[in-house]
Amino acid sequence: MPDEVHQALLDHFELERHIGGYAAEAQADAREGARKAAAKLLGCDPEEIALTESAQSAWAKAFYSFSFREGDRIFCWASEYAGNAVAFLQAAKRHAKLEVLPMRPDGIVDLDALEAALKSLPETARAVVALTHIQTNSSVVQPAAAVGKLAREHGAVFILDACQSIGQIPVDVRSLLCDFACATGRKWLRGPRGTGFLYARASALNHASGLVGEPPMIDHVSARWTQSHVYKLAPDARRYEMWETSPALHMGLKKALELCEHVGPQHIQRKSTGLAAALRQKLASIKGVRCCDAPASLEEAQVEGVSRCAIVTFEAFSDLGITSEAIKGALAKQRIAVSVSPPFHTFNDEDWRQPSVVRVSPSYYNDESEVDVLAQKIKGIIETLSENSGMRAP
Numbered sequence: 001m002p003d004e005v006h007q008a009l010l011d012h013f014e015l016e017r018h019i020g021g022y023a024a025e026a027q028a029d030a031r032e033g034a035r036k037a038a039a040k041l042l043g044c045d046p047e048e049i050a051l052t053e054s055a056q057s058a059w060a061k062a063f064y065s066f067s068f069r070e071g072d073r074i075f076c077w078a079s080e081y082a083g084n085a086v087a088f089l090q091a092a093k094r095h096a097k098l099e100v101l102p103m104r105p106d107g108i109v110d111l112d113a114l115e116a117a118l119k120s121l122p123e124t125a126r127a128v129v130a131l132t133h134i135q136t137n138s139s140v141v142q143p144a145a146a147v148g149k150l151a152r153e154h155g156a157v158f159i160l161d162a163c164q165s166i167g168q169i170p171v172d173v174r175s176l177l178c179d180f181a182c183a184t185g186r187k188w189l190r191g192p193r194g195t196g197f198l199y200a201r202a203s204a205l206n207h208a209s210g211l212v213g214e215p216p217m218i219d220h221v222s223a224r225w226t227q228s229h230v231y232k233l234a235p236d237a238r239r240y241e242m243w244e245t246s247p248a249l250h251m252g253l254k255k256a257l258e259l260c261e262h263v264g265p266q267h268i269q270r271k272s273t274g275l276a277a278a279l280r281q282k283l284a285s286i287k288g289v290r291c292c293d294a295p296a297s298l299e300e301a302q303v304e305g306v307s308r309c310a311i312v313t314f315e316a317f318s319d320l321g322i323t324s325e326a327i328k329g330a331l332a333k334q335r336i337a338v339s340v341s342p343p344f345h346t347f348n349d350e351d352w353r354q355p356s357v358v359r360v361s362p363s364y365y366n367d368e369s370e371v372d373v374l375a376q377k378i379k380g381i382i383e384t385l386s387e388n389s390g391m392r393a394p
């Protein structure tokens with residue numbers, strides 16, 4: 001977290017302590033400030049932003065407002081985020097029919113399969129198309145605009161999980177043609193934990209398909225109590241919000257969004273993907289290590305809107321007996337933070353048997369020398385751990 005984000009949190013907590021929560025909130029205008037900053041970054045209107053506690057809650061608030069009828073379809077790909085996938089499985093237990101579309105061998109979502117599926121939709125069925133823009137442990141930026149175009153042409157609702165893309169690469173929700181998109185504060189935006197937001201396109205709230213219904217839970221912010229037995233939903237994305245929030249967190253999120261805007265998403269993308277590419281190159285020269293954030297054939301793919309991002313994943317050769325958890329632990333001892341991504345959480349049965357991978361996410365605040373140090377450390381760790389296990393890196 002950058003100092004200025006940290007300071008914004010502290011300042012607001014101090015203000016609350018001195019003048020009280022309500023007075024501090026009135027003075028800071030945290031909620032509207034964060035909303036405006038999010039809208040600016042995404043290229044939409046502030047009224048199209050709902051502030052939430054996380055990307056997952058933003059996504060769920062939108063998804064659970066879809067009023068599925070028997071036979072309606074959910075189209076997604078195997079690359080969908082686990083938290084969303086379980087919601088699809090739940091919806092499929094009720095009314096909707098889930099169709100997991102094939103991925104291409106180069107790791108890109110199969111657009112032809114989506115087009116064919118949308119074309120063969122029965123007349124009475126409505127459809128939701130779901131895409132995870134960047135998967136948790138993949139470097140493939142999926143062609144969201146092309147998916148949005150197909151969804152729009154066929155009258156489907158398009159919900160985009162942009163949790164790993166917003167703050168990492170430029171995301172313009174209008175040109176991606178999505179109806180809903182979710183974001184988190186705590187990752188690439190470098191904002192506080194416990195923050196996120198939902199983009200809900202103004203006209204998507206009255207989507208022509210009739211699929212977008214009321215939020216599953218409302219209060220007197222999501223809706224106005226207009227007469228003793230009548231309520232009116234907020235006319236915009238605020239229908240996905242509730243009364244109580246943490247203004248301090250919103251002050252932190254606002255600062256993080258403004259910082260992202262100031263540094264520039266293009267610059268952030270260029271710098272972080274450059275560092276990631278350098279890291280992959282160095283990992284390739286370490287014996288016993290294999291990079292696995294994208295199939296090799298992705299390099300030859302010529303699909304508009306597809307690129308490679310700054311998520312790098314790797315694993316030690318299986319015969320070395322070195323787990324990704326052990327690599328993470330050894331790096332943590334040297335104050336290098338990486339994460340381990342489990343292989344399961346996928347619609348592909350074979351993938352559940354794969355080992356975990358180490359995930360490294362270089363940010364724009366890192367530099368080449370840190371990438372060098374990291375690669376050196378990984379090399380040393382592999383050598384030490386393979387000696388300890390009695391195996392040698394090939």
Ligand SMILES: Cc1ncc(COP(=O)(O)O)c(C=O)c1O
Binds near residue numbers: 083135163
């Ligand atoms: C693709 C994707 N979507 C959604 C989420 C959920 O984000 P949060 O936990 O901030 O809600 C994650 C978290 O790793 C993610 O990688």
